[in-house]
Amino acid sequence: MALNYLASISHYVPELILCLTMAGLILIESAYDRGVKGSAKGMMYWGAYLGLLCSFVYLFKALGTEPLQIFTRSIVIDSFGTLAKMIMVLGTAGAIFLGRQSLDIYEEVKSEFVILTIGVLIGGMLLVSANNMLLFYIGIETLSILSYVMASLKKNDERSSEAGLKYSLYGGVTAGLMLFGMSHIFGVLGTIQFTEIIPAMAALTKAQALVLMPAFLLFFVGIGYKIACVPFHMWSPDVYEGSPLPVTNFFSIVPKIAGIVAFVRVTNTFFGGDASIVRETWVVLLMIASALTMTVGNVAAIGQRSVKRMLAYSSISHAGVMMLGVLVIDDLGARAILFYAVTYLFMTLAAFFITSFVQDHYGNDHFERFNGLMKKHPLMSIVMVIVMFSLAGLPPLSGFVAKFNILAAVVSKKYYVLAVIAALNSVVSLYYYMKVVRLMVFKDAESDEPVKGFIFSNQVVITVIALPVLLLGVFWEKLIVIAGGAKIFLQ
Amino acid sequence: MISLNGYLIISFCLFLAGMTVMIARKNIIAILLGVELILNAAALNFAAYTRFVNQNLDGHVMSLFIIVIAAAEAAVGLAIVIRFFQIKETIHIDDATELQS
Structure with a gap:
């Protein structure tokens, strides 16, 4: 169902609230000069939280309503996108909380960090609800361009500006390749509207469809870059390492989930039709890419010294697992991805929070810094242990349920080899996750001095974030039902 | 009148030129030009x-x-390049080597 412009706006409230929040924050930031900025800081954060909360409430209200195409069918509001947006809003709130505490971002650019995160969030929301190629491109570029700035937020740091440089060069190239692919898809199919692509593809002869394959490949480059799948992952470890830690935390949640969710939508709207040679080729391509992504991410994570870089590689391999849910091209896969995204959000947030406070205390985040944390901060160590087990996918934690769902979707399509590869990767990942646990529990600390960041309020927040990791492992039915009800709008 | 094929050939040549520039040149500004x-x-x-x-x-x-x-x-790309230049005093892509494991 299509709506006119005025009626469309009432369905676009969450994004509009965030746009207003961002504009308001820019005004607040420019209204105070450096001297009194301390008082403006609180206002910045509370303004941001308020905007995110309002947006979240409106998204929650929109959950489960009939799918709608708004703004002359360029944007689709369906439960699938809405649930993904809710996950991203939560991730942004977590990143802002960490950004306020972290010493890794200079004090004078903290307000910029808040503004930029909300900007990236708006881009991500555009991307997951895009219903034609134009909006898809705008979404991906809003997401990327602001991310380049965030990566080089530590202005005088050599590594940070190099991270921004690499990110922007890779990003520009892949965006160009994606557009070139899009232009040929548009030329052959005669439409940029996602909903019209399946009928247009059905009308093509086999030879014409094969000619389209290179164009789809180029299109895949653009998305593959955003979710850092092999072979377009080269930028990812460098950017994740060079950026300040709260930015890394943000990058491994919001752009990644937005990319995966948009990928699911694109794959379903392009290839959701009858089995064809193009669809088969696409699935084989994704199989190779996802198997490589899982393996490369895991193998590279083993040798790392820095926990942040280890988490960056592990987020690459998690993207590989999520891609398994993309390549099955059905509702089961979409449901598994949404569930995975929720658990991934909480696990990543908790792991990065703890790493950040340890890093702020010791000045670096090498594995040895976790030595003997169990004696000094038992609660935080237990949370870290739970999160690490869950990231590795051990029962009875939520990471296991998430992986199990993905594997169930894969097995139902009879891709047994992929399921075996994913299970083996889970075992490999256990090695480096256990390394953190082993150091925390069995090694002696260098000093008895408690970590400064773990004050009472932070411990409460980290524990609350980690609770869903534990609870969703046992009480997962409810979330599965919600995620299963969040269908993708096809036509 | 120029046919559709004419336009497609020209655009493909532009595309190839851009790719060549990005692969062959080591100057960051030149790479940005290739993207354009x-x-x-x-x-x-x-x-x-x-x-x-x-x-x-x-x-x-x-x-x-x-x-x-x-x-x-x-x-945005140029702003980042300027930042990079102020720190390293070079815009040669091979000098961006801080972040290699």
Whole structure:
């Protein structure tokens, strides 16, 4: 169902609230000069939280309503996108909380960090609800361009500006390749509207469809870059390492989930039709890419010294697992991805929070810094242990349920080899996750001095974030039902 | 009158030129120029396909948006390059070696 412009706006409230929040924050930031900025800081954060909360409430209200195409069918509001947006809003709130505490971002650019995160969030929301190629491109570029700035937020740091440089060069190239692919898809199919692509593809002869394959490949480059799948992952470890830690935390949640969710939508709207040679080729391509992504991410994570870089590689391999849910091209896969995204959000947030406070205390985040944390901060160590087990996918934690769902979707399509590869990767990942646990529990600390960041309020927040990791492992039915009800709008 | 094939060949040449520049040149500014060439190839494709294949405005709108967003991307990219230059006093891509494991 299509709506006119005025009626469309009432369905676009969450994004509009965030746009207003961002504009308001820019005004607040420019209204105070450096001297009194301390008082403006609180206002910045509370303004941001308020905007995110309002947006979240409106998204929650929109959950489960009939799918709608708004703004002359360029944007689709369906439960699938809405649930993904809710996950991203939560991730942004977590990143802002960490950004306020972290010493890794200079004090004078903290307000910029808040503004930029909300900007990236708006881009991500555009991307997951895009219903034609134009909006898809705008979404991906809003997401990327602001991310380049965030990566080089530590202005005088050599590594940070190099991270921004690499990110922007890779990003520009892949965006160009994606557009070139899009232009040929548009030329052959005669439409940029996602909903019209399946009928247009059905009308093509086999030879014409094969000619389209290179164009789809180029299109895949653009998305593959955003979710850092092999072979377009080269930028990812460098950017994740060079950026300040709260930015890394943000990058491994919001752009990644937005990319995966948009990928699911694109794959379903392009290839959701009858089995064809193009669809088969696409699935084989994704199989190779996802198997490589899982393996490369895991193998590279083993040798790392820095926990942040280890988490960056592990987020690459998690993207590989999520891609398994993309390549099955059905509702089961979409449901598994949404569930995975929720658990991934909480696990990543908790792991990065703890790493950040340890890093702020010791000045670096090498594995040895976790030595003997169990004696000094038992609660935080237990949370870290739970999160690490869950990231590795051990029962009875939520990471296991998430992986199990993905594997169930894969097995139902009879891709047994992929399921075996994913299970083996889970075992490999256990090695480096256990390394953190082993150091925390069995090694002696260098000093008895408690970590400064773990004050009472932070411990409460980290524990609350980690609770869903534990609870969703046992009480997962409810979330599965919600995620299963969040269908993708096809036509 | 130039046919659709003429436009497609030109845009493909632009695309190849852009790729070559990105792979062969080591100067960061030159790489950014190569990106612009690729984006222009895509924009030209969109305009040509709209003119010859389907007569609605979709392709024209795409081309306009590509121009605008390319400008935004170039602005941010150049700002980062300036930052990089101030720190390292070079814009040679091979000197960006801090972040290699």
